Amino acid sequence: MSEIEESFKRIQTHKGVVGVLIINRNGSVIKSTFDQETSVSYSKMVIDIFPKADQLLKINSDNDELSFFRVRSKDNDIMITPDKDFFLLVVNKIHKE
Amino acid sequence: KDQDDVVIPELDDFEKQNILDSDAFKSFFTKSSKVIERALYLDDSVDILVDYTLSDDSKS
Numbered sequence: 279m280s281e282i283e284e285s286f287k288r289i290q291t292h293k294g295v296v297g298v299l300i301i302n303r304n305g306s307v308i309k310s311t312f313d314q315e316t317s318v319s320y321s322k323m324v325i326d327i328f329p330k331a332d333q334l335l336k337i338n339s340d341n342d343e344l345s346f347f348r349v350r351s352k353d354n355d356i357m358i359t360p361d362k363d364f365f366l367l368v369v370n371k372i373h374k375e
Numbered sequence: 376k377d378q379d380d381v382v383i384p385e386l387d388d389f390e391k392q393n394i395l396d397s398d399a400f401k402s403f404f405t406k407s408s409k410v411i412e413r414a415l416y417l418d419d420s421v422d423i424l425v426d427y428t429l430s431d432d433s434k435s
Contacts, residue, residue: 285408292415305383322381359407366407
């Protein structure tokens with residue numbers, strides 16, 4: 279198994295992780311543990327929300343670039359790491375001790 | 376613009392595999408997976424949203 283496959287599996291099997299999605303800048307799904315419909319729903323939201331989150335940071339710092347963002351509720355948590363060409367998104371269920 | 380109007384281009388398996396094998400992808404994934412893994416492991420020890428006032432009340 280490649281190093282990429284290993285990290286992907288490790289994230290996917292981490293306690294609480296519901297699913298993992300990798301998309302490109304257009305939102306096209308490259309790799310996903312979700313079904314096609316769910317993947318595309320997440321994908322559309324990510325490419326919609328990303329430019330806004332990026333702008334939010336730029337208010338205070340023109341040349342800054344968004345490197346990680348996260349939205350959390352009582353029970354759910356979504357982490358997204360964007361870069362020039364791709365997005366990695368991980369959906370979590372918060373586990374209570 | 377409405378979300379439903381957005382069309383997400385679908386890639387076939389060959390295109391996906393080409394991307395997964397590319398150096399740009401490998402370098403992206405190596406970096407970003409580390410960030411995510413770090414966040415996941417930190418979450419296991421600390422929950423920044425724990426409401427301590429609530430648990431104090433329930434104990435008393």
